[in-house]
Structures are given as C-alpha cells and as structure tokens.
Amino acid sequence: MSAAPITDLTVQPAGGRAVVIGNGPVGQTAALCLARWGIPTVVLDARPARDPIGSKALCQQRDVLDLWDACGAGAVAREGLTWSTARTFYQEHELFFYTIPDPGRSPLPPFVNISQSRTEAILDEAIAAQPLIDVRWGHEVVGITGGTGDDGSPARVTCRTADGDVEVVGEYAVVCGGSKGGSLRAMLGVDFPGRTFEDSFLICDIEASLPGWETERRFYFDPVWNPGRQVLIHPCPGSIFRIDWQVDTDFDLAAAQADGSLDRRIRQVIGDQDYRIDWVSVYRFHARSADRYRVGRFLLAGDVAHLVAPFGARGLNSGVPDVENAAWKIAFAMKGWAGPGLVASYEVERQAAARENLAITAATMDFLVPQDVDAREHRTSVLERARTDATAIPLVDSGRLAEAFWYVDSPLTTPDPERFWPGRPARGQAPAPVPGVIVPDAAASGLAGRTRVREVCRDGLLVLVGDDVNTTEIETLLGDAVPTGLPVRVLAFSALGDDGVVAGSLQVASDEIWVVRPDAHTAACVREPEAVIDAIRRVLGG
Numbered sequence: 001m002s003a004a005p006i007t008d009l010t011v012q013p014a015g016g017r018a019v020v021i022g023n024g025p026v027g028q029t030a031a032l033c034l035a036r037w038g039i040p041t042v043v044l045d046a047r048p049a050r051d052p053i054g055s056k057a058l059c060q061q062r063d064v065l066d067l068w069d070a071c072g073a074g075a076v077a078r079e080g081l082t083w084s085t086a087r088t089f090y091q092e093h094e095l096f097f098y099t100i101p102d103p104g105r106s107p108l109p110p111f112v113n114i115s116q117s118r119t120e121a122i123l124d125e126a127i128a129a130q131p132l133i134d135v136r137w138g139h140e141v142v143g144i145t146g147g148t149g150d151d152g153s154p155a156r157v158t159c160r161t162a163d164g165d166v167e168v169v170g171e172y173a174v175v176c177g178g179s180k181g182g183s184l185r186a187m188l189g190v191d192f193p194g195r196t197f198e199d200s201f202l203i204c205d206i207e208a209s210l211p212g213w214e215t216e217r218r219f220y221f222d223p224v225w226n227p228g229r230q231v232l233i234h235p236c237p238g239s240i241f242r243i244d245w246q247v248d249t250d251f252d253l254a255a256a257q258a259d260g261s262l263d264r265r266i267r268q269v270i271g272d273q274d275y276r277i278d279w280v281s282v283y284r285f286h287a288r289s290a291d292r293y294r295v296g297r298f299l300l301a302g303d304v305a306h307l308v309a310p311f312g313a314r315g316l317n318s319g320v321p322d323v324e325n326a327a328w329k330i331a332f333a334m335k336g337w338a339g340p341g342l343v344a345s346y347e348v349e350r351q352a353a354a355r356e357n358l359a360i361t362a363a364t365m366d367f368l369v370p371q372d373v374d375a376r377e378h379r380t381s382v383l384e385r386a387r388t389d390a391t392a393i394p395l396v397d398s399g400r401l402a403e404a405f406w407y408v409d410s411p412l413t414t415p416d417p418e419r420f421w422p423g424r425p426a427r428g429q430a431p432a433p434v435p436g437v438i439v440p441d442a443a444a445s446g447l448a449g450r451t452r453v454r455e456v457c458r459d460g461l462l463v464l465v466g467d468d469v470n471t472t473e474i475e476t477l478l479g480d481a482v483p484t485g486l487p488v489r490v491l492a493f494s495a496l497g498d499d500g501v502v503a504g505s506l507q508v509a510s511d512e513i514w515v516v517r518p519d520a521h522t523a524a525c526v527r528e529p530e531a532v533i534d535a536i537r538r539v540l541g542g
Helices: 025-036 062-070 075-079 116-128 182-188 253-259 261-270 316-334 345-368 373-386 390-395 453-457 471-478 501-506 531-539
Strands: 018-021 041-044 059-061 085-090 093-099 111-113 133-136 140-146 155-161 164-170 172-175 194-208 216-221 230-236 240-247 275-289 298-300 443-447 450-452 461-465 488-492 513-516 522-526
Touching (some): 018 025, 018 164, 025 133, 025 172, 059 316, 062 075, 062 316, 062 453, 085 373, 111 230, 140 164, 140 182, 182 298, 275 345, 373 390, 450 453, 461 471, 513 531, 522 531
Parallel strands (some): 018 041, 018 172, 085 216, 461 488
Antiparallel strands (some): 059 111, 085 093, 216 230, 513 522
C-alpha cells in the first residue's frame, strides 16, 4: 500500500447527511467536524437567530483550541487572553499563587479566556465558509420519529417552523440541545440523574481598567465583602472582567440592580473605579449525567448529556471532545470504514469522561459549598492551616482546570502489558505513556505544510514507528487490511520534525509501533508489525 498522503483529506462528500440539533458552540463544532470528513450536515435550532449571551463558558483549554483551529476557527486562540498567575485568598490573606506552566511544546496557548458570544461568532464565520453545512434557525424539534432502534434506520425528526411542521432526515443525529434540552431527552427516553446545588451564583461581566489584574485569575474564600462564601474573578479580552459571587439561594437580581446593592458588590471588589456592566445573570449549578448517550442513531453531546459546576472549566471543554468523538465515528460509519462497535463506543468513552468530570467538580463544589457541619469544619480547618502550613495548600480546592480524558479502558484501545496505567496524575503532571492517552502537540516541520503534530493526527489513522521499524513493511502489511479509501499514514517518529517531543513524551522504544486515532488519542503500542492490523481493526470497531 502507498500510505495516503496528508493532502488526501480533501474528502468527497458521503452519501446521505447528518443532523445536528442545537446551534450553540457544541453543535457548531459538531457540524464543522462532520464537514471536515465530507459529511453534509443540517443544523437545527429553535431560536430565530443567534442571541448574545455574555462570557458564559469563557475558558477554553488547548485541546479544544487545537480542534477549533483544525476546523477553521483558529481566531479563538488568537483573540483569547491567557492569564499567567492564579491567586487564592482566604479572608484578607493571600494563601498562595502559582504561575500556569506552559512547556512550550505547542504553538497554541495552554488555554484562553474569551466570551462565549465571541467564540460563537468565530465558529459562525467558519460555518459560513463551509458549503457542506446548512444552518436552519427557527426549527424546533418537536418529535423524533425514526432512528432510535438498532435496525439501522436513519434519524428522523419533526420540526415546528413558522411555515408549519417539516421532517428532517439524516443518517445520524448529534443532539446538542444544551442545558435546556430536557424535551429532547424526554423524546429519546433518556433520564438525567444527579444533583442540583442549592446555592446560587451571581455572574457579572464588567468593563473596567484594573492594571495588573489582566494577567491574573483571583479566587477569594470568605472575603469580608462576601462573608462565608466565595468570589472568583477572571480577566477577558477588551478589559472585560468576569466576577462570580456565591450568593443566597433566594438572591433577587432585579432587586439588586434597582436598590444599588449590585453596584456596591462590584465596588467592593474593584474599588472606586469607573466600570460598565456588559452582562449579568444568576445561575444554579448541577452535577448530572444522562443514563444513555446513544439511542440508536442519536448521540447526545455537551450539556444535554452532562452538566457540571463551572469551577475548572469542564463544561464546554468536555462538550467539544464529545462531538469530535462522535463526528469521526459517524463519518467512518457513513463511509463504510467502521465495524459495528465504532459508533457504539461513543457512549462508553464519553460517559466515562463525564464520570471523571463529575467526580472532580463535585469534590470542588463540596469544598466550596459544604453541605454539613463536618464538611464546613474541614474546609475552615484547611483554609486556616494553609495560611502558615504549605502542606495544606494542595487541599485547598478551587477547581482543577479541564484536561483531556484518556481512553485507557476503551474497547477501541489495545492494552499494552508492558505499560501499566497507574491512574490520573497529580494536577499539572503528564500522564503515564500508555495506549489511550492523547498525543502531545508540538511544532512540526516538513509535513506537507502542517505546522503542528496534532494537524497530522487529524488527517485519518496515523501509525508512528520507532527508529528500528521499517515503514515500508508496515505499509505493505496494511495494504489489504484497511477499508478502501480510509486515510492511513505511516511515519517514523523522527520524521515528525518536532525535535523529539512526541517520542520523548511517550517514551518510545526503537522497536515500538503506535497507532493514533483521528482525534489524536493513541490506541495501541505494539512491537510486532502484524499486531498493527489487529489494533487498527479494533480502532475501527471490528
């Protein structure tokens, strides 16, 4: 076989089309990901048009920026703001601060802060440039009439429009209905167990000049101006600062605006500064996950599938990986490259990711909002100790920033008995290099115009080999083993032009062969060339 060159991913459209329900950032990303694979897509949204929504999901991590860059929305990374210092206070004391490490492996920043409204505008621009995407506003899904069983029938939905009801049909549907998508879950017979936190949170975007704060995230436990509760401050582009206050359950925003108490809250934080309110809202947070992420040919993604508290930015940063996971599997199925287990693996992989996010964010909320006397005493003890005892600092939980989920237990991953998975590493540390972890990004050179390693990964299946492995032999073995048209590329690690970053991170031995999925997750590490065929069949859901 001649390994498919990178440029071959100008794929032809598949027969049939997909449907995306919901045109928020998760739905937008789903459509862009499907279009990258040549899948025509109809995007349905009940709203008449895009509505401005303030900062909302504002912190996007590198793996999400990486995908958006691949989808033509690289402006999110370029326009976003990356703060460098995280400061944590208890009452009037600064407990600690740390700077965000950036190992410099990727040209992309480790994360950016940018308002969700601006992110959606950038994604809309990318969609407008993509002829395979048909966006239909004013299409409220009111019925699901086909595609919910395992008989292979397409997804069928009934939409209410200003001109009457219409039916929209797709081979598959990605359901991205957001936090208010309960009616969609009900139509699919999906339950949404979990908990809702009683406390409310006031979120306000202000425009102000706060010198020095534009590079800092500030978290306050029990400040004198919000006693017994928390306040979080994030900088955003354009001199916008987002302030989150934990407030009483019965907090009345309209009353606070009318009686001047909202203005007093803001001035207690920023002092006697001029400011302008850009957006304000009140939220209650949830920890919930759907009992099913796949119903026949309908795949649930984003907030309609899982809701987590925002501390750690794990909402949109998990919804985007949901739809990347769904898109390549749907595309492979529609193109005839997938075995019966590929699309089914979506639920296994993304429910596992949601469980991890729920565990991490629930622990954070239990520290931020103690639910009983023992929990409150524990938190107070930890915060008091942290004033003078550095060993207590790791116990102070204000949120663990979103990280990629690693598919080490996925049915698509071939276990390696020589590489044991010890569990998720401590905050900020790299994972053990086992099959299932994501390939680290790095600047690359000499790969048909690609400038980053992840760009090469997303072109199809990638087989990376150590120095002692013959690439021609691997290509020959794969010649009769992969489906016709499936993009597969075989490369030596040394050919990446990344100064050895990826091989070093994965601790690659010279006789090893690594199989990489189209979402840049590793799927196998084998040492016998023939084993690559079995690993690829497993990746394809065979």
